[in-house]
Amino acid sequence: MFPGGSLTDRILTMANDSYETTESFETPSIRQFSVFLEDKVGVLLRLFRAFEGSSVHIVAMSIIQVSDCSIARLICDDADTAKDMLETRGFSFVESELIAVEIPHGQGLMSICSALLTGEVNIDYAYPLIVRPQGRAVLAICTDDPATAVQVLKSRQCCVLSENDLGPGPMR
Secondary structure, rough: OOOOOOOHHHHHHHHHHHOOOOOOOOOOOEEEEEEEEOOOOOOHHHHHOOOOOOOOOOOEEEEEOOOOOOEEEEEEOOOOHHHHHHHEEEEEEEEEEEEEEEEOOOOHHHHHHHHHHHOOOOOOEEEEEEOOOOOOOOEEEOOOHHHHHHHHHHHHOOOEEHHOOOOOOOOO
């Protein structure tokens, strides 16, 4: 017999105890919407008008022209509401997760690329945020391994942002 009860009782008690950790295993990320647009005059304006008058701000964007359509990649300061707005207005889009990292002073982009290289993480594409949440330039990066990317960037003291860090977008 073990002090404090049987071994089985102690194991069951330990299994039911809640443990808190100081650091979450969740990878900080931001959501991007890749909106598919017809190759017609005024379609991009229609997309931007969908956000006009709302509390949602576009904080980053990239436009890619493909054969007979365009893809507008958007990051908004309120992704949940932005998603609802896009669905309500009938836009076709895909949601994906990116990481956002502040560009460090000094070596800047080179330090980000070298950190990702050490973790053997590929950059699929990247583009800057329009806003600077903490007053510093921020790069949105799509990688083949976001968890490893965040881990190696943080190990190099890079500041990786989450959606909560984006704050309100630019005033209109």
